[in-house]
Amino acid sequence: MIYHVLIVDDEPIVRQGLIQFEWESYGFEAVHACNNGREALQWLNANQVELVVTDIKMPGMDGVELSGKIRELYPDTMVLLLTGYNEFTYAQQAIKNGVFDYLLKPASDDDFEQVLSKAYKHLRDREEKKRMQETMTYHFLLRNQVKDSQFSMETLNLARYPEHAFRLVLAYLPSERMEAEIADRLAQHKFVQLNKREWVMLATEDEMEHISQAFGNSGVELGISSSQPNRNDIPAAYKEAGLALTGKFLCADQHVFHYSDSASEEKQLLFVTDILKKIMNWNTRIQGSTDKQIKHFLSGIVEEIRVKGLAVPYIKQLMVSMVSVLEKELSMVPFFLAEEWDRAKESFLNTVGTAQNLDVIEQNLCNGICEFIEKLYHQNVQAKESAKLQEVLDYIHEHYPEVVSLDVISEVFRMHPANFSKWFKENKGNTFVDYLTKYRMDQAKQLLEQTDLKLTQIAEAVGFQDARYFGQVFKKQVDLTPGEYRILFK
Numbered sequence: 001m002i003y004h005v006l007i008v009d010d011e012p013i014v015r016q017g018l019i020q021f022e023w024e025s026y027g028f029e030a031v032h033a034c035n036n037g038r039e040a041l042q043w044l045n046a047n048q049v050e051l052v053v054t055d056i057k058m059p060g061m062d063g064v065e066l067s068g069k070i071r072e073l074y075p076d077t078m079v080l081l082l083t084g085y086n087e088f089t090y091a092q093q094a095i096k097n098g099v100f101d102y103l104l105k106p107a108s109d110d111d112f113e114q115v116l117s118k119a120y121k122h123l124r125d126r127e128e129k130k131r132m133q134e135t136m137t138y139h140f141l142l143r144n145q146v147k148d149s150q151f152s153m154e155t156l157n158l159a160r161y162p163e164h165a166f167r168l169v170l171a172y173l174p175s176e177r178m179e180a181e182i183a184d185r186l187a188q189h190k191f192v193q194l195n196k197r198e199w200v201m202l203a204t205e206d207e208m209e210h211i212s213q214a215f216g217n218s219g220v221e222l223g224i225s226s227s228q229p230n231r232n233d234i235p236a237a238y239k240e241a242g243l244a245l246t247g248k249f250l251c252a253d254q255h256v257f258h259y260s261d262s263a264s265e266e267k268q269l270l271f272v273t274d275i276l277k278k279i280m281n282w283n284t285r286i287q288g289s290t291d292k293q294i295k296h297f298l299s300g301i302v303e304e305i306r307v308k309g310l311a312v313p314y315i316k317q318l319m320v321s322m323v324s325v326l327e328k329e330l331s332m333v334p335f336f337l338a339e340e341w342d343r344a345k346e347s348f349l350n351t352v353g354t355a356q357n358l359d360v361i362e363q364n365l366c367n368g369i370c371e372f373i374e375k376l377y378h379q380n381v382q383a384k385e386s387a388k389l390q391e392v393l394d395y396i397h398e399h400y401p402e403v404v405s406l407d408v409i410s411e412v413f414r415m416h417p418a419n420f421s422k423w424f425k426e427n428k429g430n431t432f433v434d435y436l437t438k439y440r441m442d443q444a445k446q447l448l449e450q451t452d453l454k455l456t457q458i459a460e461a462v463g464f465q466d467a468r469y470f471g472q473v474f475k476k477q478v479d480l481t482p483g484e485y486r487i488l489f490k
């Protein structure tokens with residue numbers, strides 16, 4: 001941290017030399033210079049510094065009188081006196097009056113460095129002590145342990161906090177490494193550190209916009225309570241700010257979150273109940289839904305969670321409930337892939353347990369659970385198609401000796417002939433007519449090899465009323481006449 005210095009000296013050369021001194025090397029910055037005590041006091045009336053370096057002997061108001069005024073009006077401001085040997089008695093008196101230290105002119109670099117190091121350490125120690133006191137104050141406040149007694153007010157130094165309407169701002173550092181980078185900025189804005197990740201402050205309405213702008217893009221996450229009427233409401237405000245921060249789970253790309261009435265526990269429970277009813281009512285329709293309809297429903301649940309601003313514990317509870325409902329219903333789907341489901345479910349529940357935002361859960365829901373559902377339904381469709389195809393083939397194998405035309409079989413399976421023809425080729429790889437013809441020829445071969453039936457009898461046995469036409473088809477399929485085939489293979 002850099003501390004600010006006011007230089008007061010009536011000698012221009014000395015004043016200029018002090019201005020040009022390398023204050024930054026010791027943690028200080030010279031922000032202004034005055035010619036005398038009166039001018040310095042007037043400047044301090046509108047500005048604030050941590051250290052005043054002043055000559056002891058000046059016209060109008062000397063350094064001793066100035067230091068007394070500073071102690072009276074600005075007790076947190078330290079004074080360092082520069083004095084000549086003949087003024088040493090005055091310096092000793094000033095020390096008794098509360099001046100931090102003095103230096104005899106001309107001071108060596110080592111002397112100056114020593115006293116500045118001492119001043120810097122004193123300021124840092126005082127700042128740390130003040131921060132610890134304020135942290136303790138906030139802990140008392142947040143635990144509702146402060147009563148409206150004069151003793152509590154004085155002991156905890158509450159006078160610096162807003163007396164009337166305020167909002168509590170809870171700053172959360174996503175990583176501990178951010179503490180070193182941003183701690184000073186938070187402290188400068190009156191934040192008090194509660195632990196390595198949390199800082200807190202009370203802010204008036206006028207301060208809120210400035211705080212949001214100052215830290216909106218810093219990586220710090222701000223949870224802001226609703227407006228509270230007095231300090232007795234600090235515990236409630238702290239709880240609200242914490243609930244507001246859970247908005248990060250819903251909107252990962254935002255950094256400032258305001259508490260809304262919808263975050264109240266009563267309304268959260270109503271939201272949860274409402275969504276659970278939707279899930280339970282929907283579960284009975286899972287088996288009659290397509291994979292796209294299921295994915296659409298799940299995405300809708302996630303969006304409703306986001307819109308209603310559910311708190312993280314409720315979100316995770318709903319996700320677990322939703323998976324349980326899915327498992328119960330999907331396991332009843334024919335050809336259920338139990339091992340693959342177990343892997344998808346385990347991955348999703350692990351994600352739910354560790355996810356830092358809802359986007360991650362939604363992504364895993366789509367890439368894991370929904371992909372499984374899509375695969376299951378695709379396999380189920382294939383299985384149904386395979387079963388249907390087998391049913392068609394069984395019909396062909398049983399009725400091939402009869403008249404089995406495209407129109408007949410389409411009617412049996414309640415399909416349009418054109419649709420049946422297309423479906424059969426897509427699932428079997430060849431046309432219905434080609435398959436039927438080949439099957440009939442295979443049966444004819446067996447009869448030619450294993451029996452002495454006449455060709456007219458064999459033709460009729462495999463579904464041909466015209467033996468001559470049967471011979472033509474057989475010749476085309478086998479490249480031999482039925483008679484040649486019998487001679488060759490019987």
